[in-house]
Amino acid sequence: MCSLCGVIGGNEHWADAVARPGVYTRNTERVDRRRERMNRVRLANRVLAPFGLSLADWQGTSFLLSTRTGKTEIIEDLGHLWPAAERLIGRPCDPLDPAVMAAVERAP
Amino acid sequence: MxxxxxxxxxxxxxxxxxxxxxxxxxxxxxxxxxxxxxxxxxxxxxxxxxxxxxxxxxxxxxxxxxxxxxxxxxxxxxxxxxxxxxxxxxxxxxxxxxxxxxxxxxxxxxxxxxxxxxxxxxxxxxxxxxxxxxxxxxxxxxxxxxxxxxxxxxxxxxxxxxxxxxxxxxxxxxxxxxxxxxxxxxxxxxxxxxxxxxxxxxxxxxxxTSGPSHSARAWFSETFRSDDPTRAPAGDAHPHGALDRNSHLGRIRSFTVVVDEPIDWTAFGIWLSMLLNRHGERVLRVKGILSIAGEVAPVAIHGVQHLVHTPVHMSGWPSDDRRSRIVFIVDGLDPDLIRRSLAAFNGLAAPARTLQPAGDGG
Incomplete structure (x- = not known):
């Protein structure tokens, strides 16, 4: 359980799959896990920037998602990222929106 | 027992x-x-x-x-x-x-x-x-x-x-x-x-998640049997009579996205979770075999609406064709938008991007 938000259960999002034989995962080695988290934060920020949002790793266990004015939510994994992002900015984050795609294609 | x-x-x-x-x-x-x-x-x-x-x-x-x-x-x-x-x-x-x-x-x-x-x-x-x-x-x-x-x-x-x-x-x-x-x-x-x-x-x-014994060839031929991307999609064989585009049969369609470049797993995770968050109701199925950057063997993904099963590492490629192929079954979404969106997100991974020639939008 997460002691801050009281969410029961660990990470079970498919993108950071559990280490079972045959399952594709980048979470097996500690260093890989940290590297993957950093990489995820870096790439997510390129998508989030046009929405005025930024993501930061928090203690290697959760992420902090913040608006430019500092409104912040703690999220567990990718499954919680987009619902939280939409809550914070009050509009949909649609990857099929041409403006969003153009921003991603232009991303630095 | x-x-x-x-x-x-x-x-x-x-x-x-x-x-x-x-x-x-x-x-x-x-x-x-x-x-x-x-x-x-x-x-x-x-x-x-x-x-x-x-x-x-x-x-x-x-x-x-x-x-x-x-x-x-x-x-x-x-x-x-x-x-x-x-x-x-x-x-x-x-x-x-x-x-x-x-x-x-x-x-x-x-x-x-x-x-x-x-x-x-x-x-x-x-x-x-x-x-x-x-x-x-x-x-x-x-x-x-x-x-x-x-x-x-x-x-x-x-x-x-x-x-x-x-x-x-x-x-x-x-x-x-x-x-x-x-x-x-x-x-x-x-x-x-x-x-x-x-x-x-x-x-x-x-x-x-049947591990290394999983038969890539069987899985592959089962998934893509009727969906060879080089051929006209199976859906072109219309039942008798014109289909009403508003009927469910008209709006629900399947198509295959073929990606030539290796898929960046991190960018793919961000993209698919974003797509499913917004359009999960209308993405009835996602099923595919991915060539992941940095991995030799392919990874199989399989999802139903908002639910994605844990990705399975397959033992090897079923043929010489090492391109990623993803079958989508969607309800009223535009295949071209999905293709463009995936390509845009896949381009986010920086090392791949610097290798791309200038002027391709990256």
Missing amino acids: TDVPAFTPVNLLTGFLGSGKTTLLRRLLADPALAGTAVLINEFGEVGLDHHLLDRIDDTMVLLQSGCLCCTIRGELSQAIRDLLGKRERGLVPGFDRIVVESTGLADPFPILSTLKADPVLRHHVRPGNVVTTVDAVNGLGQIERHPESARQAAVADRLVITKTDIADEAAVADLTAGLRRLNPAAPLVDAADDLDVEALIGRDVAA
Whole structure:
């Protein structure tokens, strides 16, 4: 359980799959896990920037998602990222929106 | 006590009202291969009848009676499965190594599958097995066109069973087959009048994390059998008459996205979770084999609406073609937008980007 938000259960999002034989995962080695988290934060920020949002790793266990004015939510994994992002900015984050795609294609 | 598998597979048997679910279930349960199977039956009506039609009544058969599984009694489903698992642990019921859930004819299969993954206890004990959908050869096509539940049941199926072919004329069966191929090109079609291969229907799980022994070739040929990207899509074979674009059969379509460059797993995870968050209701199926940057062997992904199964590392490529291929079954989404969006997100991974020639939009 997460002691801050009281969410029961660990990470079970498919993108950071559990280490079972045959399952594709980048979470097996500690260093890989940290590297993957950093990489995820870096790439997510390129998508989030046009929405005025930024993501930061928090203690290697959760992420902090913040608006430019500092409104912040703690999220567990990718499954919680987009619902939280939409809550914070009050509009949909649609990857099929041409403006969003153009921003991603232009991303630095 | 029999050996208890680490993850007990839960198969969902669905299909529209009167499409032959219970008849199929009765035949399946008679097969020795499914001897160790617990059964959960859900009925919409006030009085449960279906369980009387099945000969086998014992403690591993549970009737969920208070409404439709997908909307009202998801909690009851979790509780029923927990009870079964608990009784198995305590030896109060005969050991079982598989659970089959027969849903009501009106159920949307997705919430049932997601219950298994979302429940904090169940997800450590069970995993979703094949979804088997029955479609009636006489009324099936009309039901798919008129009832969104029916179209969804067919689209999310891992195995499609066409029933009542003995009382339908050949043209109707051919129309239905073409319609189902459009909706769901990946699922094998089985004629209920033939001898049932129980192992292929239920036993061989599409989403199973079967490890290195997993046959990449079998999986691949099953998924892409009717969906060779170099060929015209199977959906071009229209059933007789023009399709109404507003009918479910017209709006639900499948297509394959082929990506030449290796997929960046991190960017792909961000993209697919973003897509499913916004459009999950309309992405009925995602199924694909990915060439991941930095990995030699391919990775198989498999998702139904908001639910994505844990990705499976396959033992090797089935052929020399090492491109990623993803089959989508969508309800009213534009394939070109999905292609462009995936390409844009995949370009986010910086090292790949610096290698690209200037002027390609990166």
